[in-house]
Amino acid sequence: MVAKLVRFAVRRSLNDTRHVRVVKRRHATGLVAEVYRQVERDFKMLAPPVALHSAAPDTLAAAWMVLRETLLAQGVADRAAKEAVATGVSLANACPYCADVHGMTLAAIPDAGDRTGYEEWARASATGPVPAPFPAPQAAELVGVAVAFHHYNRMVNVFLSESPFPSHVPESAKPKARQVLGGVLRPGPDGAAPGTSVDLLPAVPVPDELAWARGNPVVADAFARAYAAVDAAGARSVPPNVRGVVRARLSTWDGRPPGLSRSWVEDEVAGLPSEDRPAGRLALVIALSSFQLDDSLVEDYRRTAPGDDTLVELAAWSSMTAARRISTWLAAPGESSAAA
Template sequence: MAPTLVRLALRRALRETRYVRPVTFGRASGLVRDVYRQLERDFGMLAPPVALHSPSPPVLAASWLMLRESLAAAGETSRADREVVASLVSQANSCPYCVEVHGMALGSLGYASTASAVAAGDAVPDPRSGALSAGGRAELTAVAFTFHYLNRVVSVFLGASPLPPSVPDSARSKAKAVLRRFLKPVSGVSPGLALDFVPPSADSVAWAAGNPVVEDAFSRASSAFAALTISPVVRDVVLRELSTWDGSPPGLSRAWVDSVEDPAARLALVVAKAAYQVDDALVAAAGLGDRELVELVGWSSFVAAQRCVVLETRAAR
């Protein structure tokens, strides 16, 4: 875990969150408090991409469950394997915040860049690799799923960098060097300890077969997101559009969503297909409170991540 002063500074980084007001560490109670404590212990810090979900405790718990059991917990694949997958997915989703964070995490593991980690042959970036066991494939697919999810959430609620805008350009390289030291992965994180934060589920997760902890974690997360109060209009629009989506970005223009009349559905669809296009006007038009906005963005990001994994699994056959 990071030293106390650094840990406190990282907690304050939640102030940079857009559109919603996350629960601070000092005011956290119940499920939020329990997740925050485990997050700091097992991830080394109160990571803003997770903590920003705190206006909705069930979504906070589900998002942490996915991240912990895919990226942080010990398993068949190495942390370098997983960081490479996280970085490559984040690059594909145009999420500079996550690219920077996981590039720094790879740096803390001794790699100059994602490309150097791949070139070294120590990391396997493709979850479809025939060299992996079923359990190993499930682990890396879980990382890809998690970052298809988190990239969308981060694009909406956080800036382009984990460093605050107040850090001047002249000091950014030194600040990154300091932060990199505290992004070194925590070792010895036991699998399965976040499961109890989310109720059990009978939902099937076919791609996770062969890894009981990952399968259980993503089954619980799937059920948690499905149970959110999302309007039928939003569900119908997003699920209908995703059912025929091939995963390609829709382009720079947002004309492709202009025909959607409901403002919440329009926001949800942009989050699903091109979260980097979300702006102040789109969020304001939806007129949602903090919890409702976190749940809308979370649900839309989750179903989009499901679609991405389905497409990637089909491509592997």
């Protein structure tokens, strides 16, 4: 009974989604309905970080695929290691929502052991390459989890509050709620079957940048399809000039926040046409320092592009493009340890 109430509370937190309207479960059709069905099957609830993408169905499918086929699907890395990586990345990106959810899930896994090394690797690797604490056969899954959460943390920082529980839940009730939700999210003994999400999006060739995923063809396929879908979303919703500025800035980025204030953004967008600057500011802040985002950036952008789908696609493209940049140093050849 308590678990049902907690699941209900988390589902209600979808009402606290900022800036966009999430497609209600009862109104979902087509691709959105199928993604929702898979999320509820594998997560035991409609997870708000996935559902927030619902105004743009292809980006919803892309986000779900990279999460499911790394974090949830059964593979050579165990779920505790994956949850530790998800937690570490979320801490690095100052995403309290994701850090809370995945920290509580890790705590609920029996016999998880000490996964501090995995969390520390994930946290440190956000700002450059560090030796991995896992064997090479686990790299596709664990690097995949890290890349997925570099995307998710940015999206959550834009669209969700700092807590997975709705605003009406009192602080005094949250410790017990965390314990219960961790138990709800705790994986079963067998894990989810790999590959059941990949047909949500069309097949595409696996690009060279996914060499880090070569040890797991399902992960490589999921990311290839997801990247292609998010690139297409960017082409629809992000002005070409803005995409060029973001890519140029990311090409030399080492993962570190660009500054305590947002003054750096004005220098970056100075060369853009005035009509593209709101999109440029928003895309750059999401990509490089999503924790600095405030409502004014979104409101300025919405005056130029009012659709929820356009906002979600811009945010998803910015988030995934940053995650792809980070992937270039997460799994350089030979960096994975031979020790478990």
